[in-house]
Amino acid sequence: MYAAKNLSDESYRRKIARQLNNGESLHSLRRQLHYAREGKITRRQPDHQNEQAWCLTVVTNSAISWHTEYMGLAVGELRAAGREVDAELLAHISPAHSSAVNYYGSITVDYDRELVQLDEKGHRPLRAVATDETAVGL
Template identity: 40%
Template sequence: MLEGLLEQQTGLNPVEIMTDTGGSSDIIFGLFWLLGYQFSPRLADAGEAVFWRADKNANYGVLDELARGCVELSKIETQWDEMMRVSGSLKLGTVHASELVGSLLKSSRPSGLAQAIMEVGRVNKTLYLLNYIDDEEYRRRILTQLNRGEGRHAVARAICYGQRGEIRKRYREGQEDQLGALGLVTNAVVLWNTLYMGSEGQWNENVR
């Protein structure tokens, strides 16, 4: 998800990514924020999510009972320069996001850097949750975008009917070739449908 965003080769400059619940970990929330992107997943279990506070002694009013965890700001401060270095490496493409996330999560005892990114993610996730719960239009916008994505996936599944739609190549390069070809054909279908539907509307206008 993050790797696709950073390595996309288009003229687009997305600032917000909407996805389903999968992959919405503290690490991902942290990396998105550090890279300047808004991560907006549709959380199936938002009611069970943990809210984090910055001050364990502060009174957060009606949110006091919700904010059960306390962010360790000292970890963020200690690792700030390292997090900036990692963010720059991701932006420049010298480090792949999938490799970084894998290395951060592979140990049962997270490194200082991993812990700091998690703390940043908890801050970002809490702000996101507050917005998600409070703003109906925000929730509707996320759902609308996800429905569009699901529609495109349905088209891709219909196109990729050979070998029961399975990606059979064993190595990453071969899989990327297959997925790239599928993406090209899918985009061509979407473009043709868009042009066709647009011309149909124009034809109806001319008839009137």
């Protein structure tokens, strides 16, 4: 039944492909976050293995929550500027990205400088990215 529907219904195939891509995005993020031990659970005791897995889950959920929040802020800013952002399109975007994650070394944070940048809701300012329109001065 599944194979017949998959072969005959293009919209169904696209829906399944989007779901698979979102799942792969999540797996890719988890692999990248867990790279330090080459993706291996290194603890011997089951309790310690469970702790290591839960730590990976907490870090993964933190990255996804951060991306979800700031993607929402970016969409809100675009809409406030008069740009149309299709809600149907947003339904297909996965927040499981690793672009804002530093995997190497340690991070030194100037807390006072960072806290001054926060808005009244505690959000950092969005970074402006030059588009083709802004690059040519349109």
